[in-house]
Amino acid sequence: MTGATILLAIFDGVAYAALVFMVAVGLTLIFGVLRILNVAHGSLYAIGAYLTASIGGAIFAMGWSPVLAFPLMLVSAALVGVLLGAPMERLLLRRIYHRPEVLQLLVTFAVFMILEDVQRLVWGNQPYFESSALALLGNVQVFGVYYTVYQLILLPLVAIATLIGLRLFLRRTLTGKLITAVTEDREAAQSIGIDADRVYLLTFVLGAALAGLGGALASPTTSVLPGIGAEMIVLSFAVVATAGLGQIEGAALTALMIGLGRSFAVYLFPELQVLVPYLIMLAVLLIRPEGLFGSPAARKI
Amino acid sequence: MSVRLILPALAIVALALVPPLAPFLQVLLTLAMAKGIAVMGVTLLLRAGQVSFGHALFFGIAAYGAAFLAASPLDDLLLLLLAGALGAGIAGVLVGLFVVRYRGIFFGMLNLAFSMIFWSILEKFYYVTGGADGLRLPRPSVAFIEMDRGPYEVLLYYASLLLAIALGWFVVRFLASPVGQLFQTVKTNETRLEYLGVSARRTLLKGYVLSAVLCGVGGVLMAAAQGIVTPSYAYWIRSGEMVFIAVLGGAGSVVGAFAGSIAYELVRSYAAAFAADAWQMVLGGFLLAIILFAPGGLVGIYAAFADRIGARRAKSASKKEAGT
Amino acid sequence: MTRTGLLSATILGAALALSAPAAAQDKPESLKIGITTFLTGPASVFGVPARDAAEMLIEQINADGGIGGVPVEASFIDEGAGGEALTTEYRRQVEDEGADVMLAAISSGNCTQLAPLAEDLQVINLMWDCGTQRIFEEGDYTYVFRTQANATPEMLASVLYLLRQKPDFQTIAVVNQDYAWGRDSWDIFSTALKALKPDVEIVGEFFPAFGAPDYSTEISRLSAMRPDVILSTSWGGDLDTFVQQAAQRGLMNQSTFVLPLAESSLERLGTALPDAVIVGARGDHYFQHPEMVGQEGFDSFVADFRDRTGAYPIYSVFHMAQALSALEAAYETAIEQNGVEWPTEEQVIATLEGMEFQGFGRPVTIRADHQGVEAQLLGTTTTDNDLGFASLTDIAIYDGGPLTTPVGENSIEWIEALDPSFVDQVTPTTFD
């Protein structure tokens, strides 16, 4: 590989990593607080993408300005968080927090199955493609290769902003502190007056909205079609476990490793491309059993 | 006979009568029992408090092993079963040595990772594995007797039933045995286990290998019934389905593994027949209803029912005594 | 005794039941057919339009009095539900519902799985869409027929058309989906290329995962290596994604794209698909088929289909129509030969062998090995402002005969033995 191709591989890797991070970060946040691995996260991602692509397609066809693609992404994310995330937490998850882990996971698996069919009933089987946002920002040329500004610059910026924003939110704001407190000890938090139910709801809505935003951001670059959720969720699981449970910075680093690993694989060993996330996960967990940023649970005896 | 045993006994009798009396259910139930045996492997791990989201790995390894062997002159059902179980067992040791160091979500995810790696290999190396189209597994001989489809399927049905009963019996005995009881303590207190001078990892490994072998047997039976093996045998959705069935039947219950898989196959196949494009929704709703309203699964529902009957019987019996 | 006794008794019973001969047929109340198609999953982009077409055509057949006076009754099986559900439901329809004919399947994997099953169940199975050439090359079947071409003529025609349009290209790269179709089609294509134009250099082979959401890295590499030709046999969402991303990043201006399945994506891709892309149709299936447009049945079919679904028919729709035509033709011919009596299964099979029939393209012949011989249509995209999406120009239609592997031969070996002179031996019909 020459220096130029290495750089090209890094660009591709970073762009991909940004997208992976956007999806995984919501999953990690929810897991960190609620201790639930939300399989339906993949469906929320898909629905975020569907909403953006279908609404965008409809309103641009009516002659609205394509600049609206960007606020539309935020709207779709909010819709996913409020219309799907909130009822899911209030009506289903709230009833199973005291149940074993397996049951919690299976509840979200069931929701995933239901939402897969809901997507098909609402949006049908044809792929949706709506790339106004991509076209709007145009291309840049690097070493004679065109990149879209959207993927090369915007996505990484959004990912970094999300990472920093979440960090500041959790560390500096009162709401963030409440989330942190509930994460560590739900009952102790309640005993000092924190409404843990509300914190759970808020976290889940936020996490779901992040999934929706991930989908919305992915929609201009990809076809939105049935099944994209199932693919994304396994990858996000791998990121969450590799990162260390509930670790937002870990998720960022893991996403970056997976993104770079994947793009270098395409250059060097294309056949390994699919395996990269799992190989990284195995390698990391072999060396650090609690994940990159996880700390070993102190066994108190 | 205790009330609780009546239904399982009746169920076995009813299952034995399916081929002559309800032949349309025969293949469906063969698949259900094949899956039930595999689900038993997942159930076993649940008893040690571990959830694997990758046991389709062993299901797939055994099924592919059988398919490769079937392409050789050693194309006999019994050999396929042996080879599949052995292959799954060896894979269980290798993967197990690695994953038994982890617990909870990490255990689940690592299993998932291994199964997804295997799945990717099946998809990637299609010159060897047939890729997404999989490998054909032509009808094997049974004890080196070539058979037609009809008798072969009847035989396979009874073989599955017998294996289900025999392996079910074995698993129940294993769980009651000292080594099985130690295995289950991994769920409740590993510290004490360590301070009994026992390695939690090695203990877990024993159960893990057994669970892999069970999945292997299920995988071979499934492959033999289907006549084809595809990468979907090892996909994560399949692993999820196994956990799904285990919980549906009653998490941790051996009988539940079979009750769950029969119920699952019936619901799924009728949902697929009558709501062809919404079968996932039907299954998802079914699962939600069970978890929310009957967390003990089918076995839990039955136990509650049997208890009520048993209590009523005891009451009427004591009344009678009082009367005389 | 009892289990072994019971066991052997049952086996005996089952064996007896199976060996009972098929009785002569009275005219049934309905002709039951089971159709497997993708209703869920990515391939439902083919499956659902095909189902819609089947429903529409069967309504029309029944409105015209059915086949030989017998109404057709169809039920659908979802191929997306996975292997077991598919075979279970397939069996149920044959064994319990008494389906007379099965139409299966879209996926080559499902065809591989169902063909032997159909043989075991002794039910006529028309493979209506799957492309794998292996089934009839690796096995003999009594009950299984294919009512369209297979991957070999489809890829061979693509190579020939490419050589015709762009004879002097030097380098080629491939980006195919990583599953059997993507691999097999590349095997055939590259083998043909090596035989027919040995000086071509293959500079890149990419097999991104099926359903991959992002081809950025592949596109970066392709942009850097600038091959003359880029082939992709992808379809559905994968093809859309690849084309969109490649177009956005200017790759489609750098290289000539060959997309043998893109006929099914034309309408969906809209203006995203630029001019001068080579597009294939898996057979001669195109709603602007130059030989068919203007024929009454064809035009009304396209119009009816559009009314019903809001979209133009794509190749899977034509494949479905073709399979139903074959079914209709086989029964009607058999009835005729049987002296207006309802035919037995054997008679229908006998009719299917060697039968010529026509769907909404050139006539198709079913060979002795049950493989259909079908013409292949290719074209090059051009902007069509009326349609709002690209239409095909420079259309060439190749007869299927010379492109189809001779009976009893293996496709890859047969293609390897071809030489560059083959290009001149095959002349397509072209339209100006």
Place this chain on the structure above:
Amino acid sequence: MSDALLEARGLEIRFGGVVAADDVNLRIEEGRNLAIIGPNGAGKTTFLNICTGWIKPTRGTVLFRGKDVTRLAPRDIVRRGVARAFQIPQLFTEHTAMENMLIAASARTGRQSPLLDMHDMPEREEMARLLEMVGCDRVADRPVVELSEGQRKLIDIAVALALKPALLLMDEPTSGVASSEKFEIMEILVKALGRADVTAVFVEHDMGIVENYADEVAVWNAGAVQMRGTPQEILKHPDVIRDVIGEEIA
């Protein structure tokens, strides 16, 4: 030298900035029950953790019967004859008291047959006797979650005894037990230990217990053994009164 059952030499470990063990040297002789006292955070539990291999010291060695066991895993040290009871009882919560005992017995005997029902093990009677010895025979068939903390502590100790150890390390065996019961429990315990020929080491805050049941006392402070002696000597020492016992209470 050779009569030391367990010997710690120069143990040292820190957690973050806190020194949990700082040159700990201690000999535990066979047949002499040792009480360990000291303020919270002095490193008493850490010492038990090091002796049983739960944590590895940065420096120093642990010898059991003269053999170096410092780097062994707890299970290997346990197999050599060191058992442990815990401040918070470590039991198998889904099992009954008797099953806890039988599991311990199967750990000791290493029975592998998958077809033998654990309840039919020949060790059952022996386990019943142990339960009787700690006064828990009446609750043998009840799940341990339903039992009182005091009963659980006793069963925890019985489980340790089921391993037939030579040395039993106990972390606050009477904490969480109402004071009225403490002496009763220790009475039972010491008798049981004597009969089973087990040497005991126990961490204890209750000086009454220490005075009555220890043969020797070691005082921990800031990660080191501050002094050692008979209960009579130690409990009157002014430093001990100041740092450990508290002047008012004394």
Place this chain on the structure above:
Amino acid sequence: MLRIENADVFIANVPILRKLNVDIADSDTVALIGRNGAGKTTTLRSVMGFTDVRGKVFIDGQDVTRMKPSRRPSLGVGYAPEDRRLFSGFTVEENITLPGAVAKLDRAEVAARLDKIYTILPELAEMADRPAGAVSGGQGKMVALGRALMVGTRLLMLDEPFQGLAPALAQRYAEALGKLRDVDRDVTLIITESNPALLKTIARRTLVIERGEIAEAAPETA
């Protein structure tokens, strides 16, 4: 101040509280003693709303049986659980002030209360900036007390505060409680303990709980 009527609580189908009745007057200091498993902790947890109580719980005459746990601190209830349960990611001071922020007290009020807490427990001021995860077990008990004091202006419930404390530290803790009484005469104090000797000097009244019921006799009442 606090009244519990006919409270039944089951945990995993085992009865923990059986028809428990407790009535505690304003400003009283009550020692709730009993063996482990007698129901002391469950009683406090029921007042906090962490159990599924059958029966009634009143705080200041208000029926709180069905009130969310998180709303109870706003009634002036402070609770220091047995096992400390600090928020290890926050500093000691953040742990203490967080309940104030949650209750939306204004800054001045939080600062005033913090001062009061530091007067009672001066050692907390010294470790104010240390992460709560890094303090020792005994110190943690002090922090938990400080945290409970932030909102526990009416009712303060301390679960086994002396458990696991070495005698010297236990004595120090008892002193702090005495000081609290000096600073604040009105707060009602409930302390559970399995070792009644430690509470002799503090408690005005002793309730003995046995098998989930208040035993008739309260032998150790001074």
